[in-house]
Amino acid sequence: MPLVAGIGTGSPAPGPLSGRVVAACVHLTPETVVLVEALRGLGARLRLCAANPLSTQDGVAAHLRRMPGVDVVLGNADWDGYRWAVQQVADQGADLVIDDGADLILAMQAHPRSDRLLLGACENTSTGALRLQMAQDAGKLDIPVFSITRGAAKRLYDDRHGTGQSVLDALLRTTNLLLAGRVAVVAGYGTCGRAIAGRLRALGARVVVTEISPQAALEANLDGLAVRPMVEAIRAADLVVTATGSRDVVTEQHLAHAKNGVILANAGHFDVEIDSEWLRHIGPGVQVRPGLVSYSLPSGQDVLLAAEGRVVNLAAAEGHPPAVMDITFATVALCLLELGSPDPKGANVNLSPAYRAGLHPVPGHIDTTVARLALRDAGVGLDLPTQAQKEYLQTWGGPARTGAIPDHAE
Numbered sequence: 001m002p003l004v005a006g007i008g009t010g011s012p013a014p015g016p017l018s019g020r021v022v023a024a025c026v027h028l029t030p031e032t033v034v035l036v037e038a039l040r041g042l043g044a045r046l047r048l049c050a051a052n053p054l055s056t057q058d059g060v061a062a063h064l065r066r067m068p069g070v071d072v073v074l075g076n077a078d079w080d081g082y083r084w085a086v087q088q089v090a091d092q093g094a095d096l097v098i099d100d101g102a103d104l105i106l107a108m109q110a111h112p113r114s115d116r117l118l119l120g121a122c123e124n125t126s127t128g129a130l131r132l133q134m135a136q137d138a139g140k141l142d143i144p145v146f147s148i149t150r151g152a153a154k155r156l157y158d159d160r161h162g163t164g165q166s167v168l169d170a171l172l173r174t175t176n177l178l179l180a181g182r183v184a185v186v187a188g189y190g191t192c193g194r195a196i197a198g199r200l201r202a203l204g205a206r207v208v209v210t211e212i213s214p215q216a217a218l219e220a221n222l223d224g225l226a227v228r229p230m231v232e233a234i235r236a237a238d239l240v241v242t243a244t245g246s247r248d249v250v251t252e253q254h255l256a257h258a259k260n261g262v263i264l265a266n267a268g269h270f271d272v273e274i275d276s277e278w279l280r281h282i283g284p285g286v287q288v289r290p291g292l293v294s295y296s297l298p299s300g301q302d303v304l305l306a307a308e309g310r311v312v313n314l315a316a317a318e319g320h321p322p323a324v325m326d327i328t329f330a331t332v333a334l335c336l337l338e339l340g341s342p343d344p345k346g347a348n349v350n351l352s353p354a355y356r357a358g359l360h361p362v363p364g365h366i367d368t369t370v371a372r373l374a375l376r377d378a379g380v381g382l383d384l385p386t387q388a389q390k391e392y393l394q395t396w397g398g399p400a401r402t403g404a405i406p407d408h409a410e
Contacts, residue, residue, distance in 0.1 A: 001031065001034045001322050001323075001325065001326035001329070002326065002377055003326045003327065003329075003330035003370070003373050003374065003377065004034050004035055004038050004325075004326055004329045004330050004333060005034055005037070005038060007038050007041075007042070007330065007333045007334070008038045008039070008040075008041025008042045008333075014043050015041065015042045015043025015044075016042055016043065016337055016340075016341040017039065017042040017043045017044040017096075017336065017337070017340055017341065018042075018043030018044075019043070020043065020044045020045070020095040020096060020340050021044070021045050021046070021047065021093070021094045021095050021096075021116070022039055022044045022045070022046050022047075022094060022095070022096045022097070022098065022336065023046075023047045023048075023089050023090070023092070023093075023094035023096070023097050023098075023104060023108070024046060024047070024048050024049075024097070024098040024099070024104075025048075025049050025050070025051050025086055025089065025098070025099050025100055025101070025103060025104035026048065026050075026051050026098055026099075026100050026124070027050065027051050027052055027055040027056070027100065027314055027319060028048065028050050028055070028056045028057060028060050028061050028064065028072070029055065029057055029060060029314075029318070029319055029325075030057070030060055030322075031319075031320075031322050031325035031326075031329065032048075032060065032064075032329075033060060033063060033064060034322075034325075034326075034329065035325075035329040035332065035333065036048070036064060036067065036070060037067075038329075038333055039333065039336070040067070040068075040069055040070070042333075042337070044069075044096075044336075044340075045069040045070070046069065046070045046071070047070075047071045047072075047073065047089050047092055047094065048064060048070065048071065048072045048073070048089070049072070049073045049074065049075075049082075049085040049086055049088070049089045049104070050074060050082070050085065051099075051100035051101060052082075052100075052310060052311060052314055052315065053074075053075075053076075053077035053078070053081065053082060055310075055311070055314035055315055055319065056074070056077075061074060073085045073088045073089050075088075083103075086103050086104050086107055087107055089104060090104060090107035090108045090110075090111065091111065091113075092113075093108070093112075093113030093115065093116040093118075094108065094116065094118065095116060095117065095118065095119050095340060096118075096119055096120060096121065096122075096336050096339060096340045097118070097120075097121035097122070098121070098122050098124070098332055098336070099121060099122070099123050099124065099128055100123075100124050100125050100128065100269065101125055101127055101128045101131075101269050101270060102123055102125075102127075102128035102129075102131040102132050102135075103128075105121045105123065105128075105132065105143075105145065106131070106132075106135065109135075109140070109141070109142055109143070118143050119143070119144075119339050119340055120143050120144040120145060120146070120339035120340070120355065121143060121144075121145045121146070121339075122145070122146045122148050122332045122335050122336060123145055123146070123147055123148060123149075123359075124148045124149065124328065124332065125149060125245075125269045126149045126159075126190065126191075126192070126245050126269075127245040127268060127269040127270060128269070129147040129149055129150070129359065130245055132145055132147070132359050133359055136358050136359055141357055141358055141359065142357050143357055144339065144355040144356060144357055144358060144360055145358070145359050145360065146335040146338075146339070146360050146361070146362055146363075147359055147360065147361060147362070148328060148331055148332055148335065148362060150361040150362055151331050151361070151362030151366070151367045151370070152362075152367050152371070153327055153331065153367055153370045153371045153374065154327055154328050154331050154362070154370075155191055157323075157324045157327040157328070157374075158320060158324055158325075158327065158328050159190075159191035159192045159195060160191055160194070160195045161195065161324065162320035162321065162324035162325075163191075163192045163195050163196065163243075163267065163313065163320070164192075164195030164196055164198060164199045165199065165320075165321070166313035166314075166317055166318070166319055166320050166321070167195075167196050167199070167241065167243075167265075167267045167312060167313045168196070168199045168200070168203070169313065169317045169318070170265070170306070170307070170312040170313045170315075170316040170317035171239070171241070171263075171265060171306070171312070173291070173316055173317055174265075174289060174290070174291040174292045174306045174307065174312070174316045175239075175263055175289070175292060175304075175306070176289070177238075177239065177263065179200060179203040179204055179205045179239075180203060180204030180205065181204060181205075181206070182204075182205050182206065182238040182239060183205070183206050183208060183236045183237050183238050183239070184197075184200045184205040184206065184207050184208070184237070184238065184239040184240075184241065185207075185208045185209075185210060185230070185233045185234060185237040185239070185240045185241070186200065186207060186208070186209050186210070186241050186243065187209075187210045187211075187230065187240065187241065187242040187243060187244055187249045187250070187273070188210070188211065188216075188242065188243040188244035188245070188246075188249075188268075189209050189211050189213075189216040189217065189219060189220045190216065190243065190244075190245075192243045192267060193209070193216075193243040193244075194219075194220075194223075196241055196243055196267060197209060197220075197223075197225060200239075200241075201225075205239070206226075207225050207226070208225065208226045208227070208228055208233045208236075208237070209225050209226065209227050209228075210227070210228060210229060210230045210233050210249075211227060230249065230250065230254050231253070231254055231257055234250070234254050234255070234257055234258045234259075234262065235257050235258070235259065236259065237258065237259065237262050238259075238261070238262060238263065239262070239263045239265070240262060240263070240264050240265070240274075241265050241266070241267055241312075242264075242265070242266045242267065242268055242273035242274055243266075243267040243268055243273075244268055244273060245268050245269065246268075246273065247270075247272035247273060248272070248273075248275065249273040249274065250264060250273065250274045250275065251275045251278070252275060252278050255275075255297060255299075255303060256297070256299050258297075258301060258303055259301065260300075260301035260302055261301070261302055261303075261304065262301075262303050262304070263292075263303075263304045263306065264303060264304065264305050264306065264309070265305075265306040265307065265312045266306075266307070266309050266310065266311060266312055267311060267312055267313060268311065269311055270311075271308065271309040271310045271311070273309070274305065274309045276305060276308060276309030279295045279303070279305055279309075280295075282295060282296075282297065282298065283295060283296060285305070288304065291306060291307050291315070291316040292304050292305070292306050293305050293308070326374075327370060327374060330370050330373065331362055331366060331367070331370050334366045334369065334370065335362060335363070335366060338355075338363060338366065339355065
């Protein structure tokens with residue numbers, strides 16, 4: 001992860017984030033260690049909790065706990081333990097926040113600490129950005145938050161390529177299913193859903209998309225995919241993957257129409273897209289493979305649930321490759337510097353009108369910087385615009401071309 005690792009190396013001590021406390025609710029994976037080391041190199045202290053207990057690697061958590069200036073709070077591997085850990089981190093306060101899903105940001109806003117000013121935050125997921133947008137619309141978002149998923153470089157690497165590859169990796173690990181010829185239903189045709197559908201299609205699956213957005217459904221249709229309501233699509237499905245960021249995408253009502261042996265997997269951030277609680281309520285289930293449990297429905301058929309309905313690429317595989325997280329975490333680190341570095345007069349840059357309270361896209365100069373660094377690391381060169389090209393692209397009031405106009409021109 002050269003982009004992230006190189007961010008703090010040129011900073012003179014004590015660092016532009018010296019004295020800042022960064023609270024983070026993130027996946028505790030080896031890639032996160034690289035981000036933590038970079039932020040420590042910038043002078044920050046960190047308090048961490050796990051965004052998903054099933055993605056937490058014990059060795060990583062132990063390593064982080066041994067790092068000076070880093071606190072790690074872990075609860076039990078269930079919803080109560082997760083909420084307890086988030087609240088513990090929130091109660092201690094912070095200057096800056098990194099979040100996967102917005103729970104930590106919203107908890108810290110609900111009970112702010114008077115002794116520490118919360119300057120701003122970075123939200124990594126589409127689900128979290130949606131929740132924060134609703135909070136903003138309700139007048140309940142009091143800090144600037146950068147929506148990292150709205151960065152072009154991050155969206156390209158993380159959602160399109162990282163999610164597409166890692167979800168397929170998890171499906172193959174948990175099911176050992178031959179995808180060619182199978183009917184695969186993808187719920188949601190956003191950036192992540194398109195990536196998953198494309199990978200499934202490339203391996204020979206017959207892909208059906210379910211959507212609530214007319215525009216996304218139209219795109220899927222123009223991409224040559226069948227688009228059906230879930231209650232119809234699930235009848236022929238061998239595999240259902242949810243990637244909507246919403247809840248109740250596959251419920252008891254849908255499963256009553258499912259074919260025997262259908263496999264269910266969730267690629268959304270929270271485990272509410274598939275009604276896994278109802279499945280566990282009808283019986284204990286039988287583990288047929290690591291990370292794959294079979295449940296017998298009252299209607300007679302069996303369904304198989306991957307990774308307990310949690311985000312499958314992290315709970316049943318290794319998540320995004322390091323090269324993908326390098327882009328995402330480089331964007332996060334540069335956004336934190338934008339929010340938390342003091343200017344020469346002692347004021348914080350987040351007091352600029354550009355970063356008032358509310359949800360913001362990744363600043364264009366940061367997105368461009370990350371893209372340029374990634375290209376440089378890949379050994380890719382770019383053309384430079386000439387002065388004439390710059391002037392041409394800045395001209396709007398004159399003719400589109402210069403020189404003599406032929407007599408026959410109309």
